[in-house]
Amino acid sequence: MTLKDMIRWPVTRRYRSSRRMSSRYTNSVIMAVLILLSVLFLFPIAVTVTNSFMTENEILLHYTTQLSAFDILNGIKEKFIEITLIPSEITGAQYAEVLINQPSFLILLTNSLKITVPVVLGNLMVSLLTAYGFTIWKWKHKEIVFFIYIVVMMMPLQAVLVPNYIVAEKLGLTTSYLAIILPGIFAPFGTFLLRQNMKGLPKEYFEAAQVDGAGHWYMLLQVVLPQMKSGIAALSMLVFIEYWNIVEQVVIFIKEYYREPLSVFLSRMSAGNIGIIFAASAVYLFLPLWFLALGQKDLEKGIELSGIK
Known part of the structure; x- marks a missing residue:
């Protein structure tokens, strides 16, 4: 040195x-x-x-x-809410009141599932097929069409509510769940997410399948789908949470109280019994939290593979 x-x-x-x-x-x-x-x-x-x-x-x-x-009498002029996390006495009376003594709650919970489940399944199918077309097929102006998808995806909900209402009115769907379900099925975000995932798959898989004479349906179901589990799980959870919490579209299209989903019902319970509101909200939170707990790793991996920051 x-x-x-x-x-x-x-x-x-x-x-x-x-x-x-x-x-x-x-x-x-x-x-x-x-x-x-x-x-x-x-x-x-x-x-x-x-x-x-x-x-x-x-x-x-x-x-x-x-x-x-x-x-x-004790000279108290103002009284404030005291938030606490530890009950002095644990009871399930509020849950019994919600689940047993209020049958309308279960009806509204079913309404939420009637809207959310078809949107999730339909959006998965449409997004998977569309993303496959954007990724695997070679056709003219593909990138321009995909750019239009991105522009539509970036538009706020308030900007498309009026066009959606006009289309639903022309089709006679203004009082139907389909006025909410159909726009959800064809929402462009799923196509964007799955397309970004598909672009990360090795091209050798598709080339080998084409050499073996495989068609597009075989490549989609046997090559792409097994490699896309994380992306599909991530999209399912994101779409489920979005439509489980839906409010604006329901207020516009659904006029009957008994056909509203649970998300709108909870927003109208603010002036009611506070204990029942807590219990109803806890039941309402159960499914989204359960899905997130089961698929947290898939959600993280699916978003990571899509390149979303």
């Missing part, structure tokens, strides 16, 4: 050490921010689930803002 190297080595060592310290500090800050955001997002869910097991009296104690005679 030369004299020059001996002088440079401590400086380089200190520089590398400072870089490691800076990297650790940055990672710690990022982790702290992510933890804080996670707590902020999960806190309402935790409040909903834990409070749904409280007794009605405890809920009134914590969530009423009306002053009682006892409060006035």
Whole structure:
């Protein structure tokens, strides 16, 4: 080791050490921010689930803002909501009230499934076929047509509600679930997501299948589909969550109360019994959270393969 190297080595060592310290500090800050955001997002869910097991009296104690005679005598002029996560007494009375004593709740839950399930299945079929055509087939102006898909996908919901209503009115579907289901089936986001996934598949698979004389249906079902499980799972969960929480289209097209989905019903329960609202909201959250818990890895992998940042 030369004299020059001996002088440079401590400086380089200190520089590398400072870089490691800076990297650790940055990672710690990022982790702290992510933890804080996670707590902020999960806190309402935790409040909903834990409070749904409280007794009605405890809920009134914590969530009423009306002053009682006892409060006035004690000089209390204002009363605020006291949010708590731990029930003093656990009970399932609120769930019994929702699931047994209110049969309309199960009817509205069924209405949500009547809208969501056909949209998920239909959108999967249409998106898979369309994405295959954009990825595998070679035809003129393919990229221009796909660009139009992207433009339509970027349009906000409010911009397409009026055209959708006009088309539904011309077809006589303004009071039917089809006015909501059909636009959902042909929504362009699924095509974009699956097309990006298909572009990441090795071309050797398709070339080998074509050499063996395989047709397009064989390649789609036997080559593409087995490699697209993560993308299909991700699309299924995203579409399910979107239409499980649907409100705007229902308010426009569905006029009868008994045909509304659960999402609209919950938005109208704000002035009702708070305990029942907590229990109904917890039941409403169960299916989306269950799907996310089962398919979290597929959702992450499917979005990662699509290249969406």
